[in-house]
Amino acid sequence: MRIGLTGGIGSGKSTAAAMLQSLGWRCVDTDAIARRLTQPDGPAMAAIASRFGQHLIAPDGGLDRVAMRKRVFEDPQAKAQLEGILHPLIVEVALRQAADAPAVVFDVPLLTESHHWRARVERVLVIDCAEEVQVSRVAQRPGWSAEQARSVIATQATRTQRRQVADAVIDNSQLTIAELNASLRGLSRHWRGPVEESSA
Secondary structure (H helix, E strand, O other): OEEEEEOOOOOOHHHHHHHHHHOOOEEEEHHHHHHHHOOOOOOOHHHHHHHHOHHHEOOOOOEOHHHHHHHHHHOHHHHHHHHHHHHHHHHHHHHHHHOOOOOEEEEOOOOOOOHHHHOOOOEEEEEEOOHHHHHHHHHOOOOOOHHHHHHHHHHOOOHHHHHHHOOEEEEOOOOOHHHHHHHHHHHHHHHHOOOOOOOO
16 A cells, blocks of 8 residues: 655644554655755755756755755746656655555655656545644744745645545644544554554
C-alpha cells in the first residue's frame, strides 16, 4: 500500500506523518530528501548552481535556503525550474527508501501540484486546516511572521484543490492530538487492516 500524505504549511501534516509511522507505516519525508539533495556536495547542487548562479549558493557549498525561498516566492518561473531539478531526484530517492516496505506513506507537501507523485500512490490523504489556523501556527515558529506564513500559503495549492485530489480528508483545524491520532488510526485500519504498531 502506497499513500500520499499532503497538506498546507501549518496544517499538522508532519504530526500526522509521525503518528502514521507509529501505526506501522514507513514514512518517507520528501522535504528531508530535498534538504539532503541540496546540502554541500548534494546531488542537486551542480544543476542548481548552473541554472541559478553562485549567488544562491551558501559559503559552505549548499543551497542558500533563505535566498532561494525569496527568489521562488517572487518568481513563479524560478519555482518551476527549481522543482524541475529537484522533483525527479526526490522521487528516485523516495522510491528507493520505500522499496522493501509493505505500507508506505510519502509525505509530500506539493503532491497536489506535482505530476510526479499522483500516479505513484494508491490513496491520497489530505490534512486540511483553516487558513487562519495555519497562519497562527506558523507565526509561532522561530523566525516566522504571519505575513511570511500568508506568503507561503499563497504559493501552495488551495484547500479546494487539495480536497479535489483526496481519497480522504481530515480537517485538523480544531482537533486535539488524541482526536487526530484516532482519525488516523481508523483510516489506517480501513486501508491496511490491523497491523502491529511500530512494525515499519
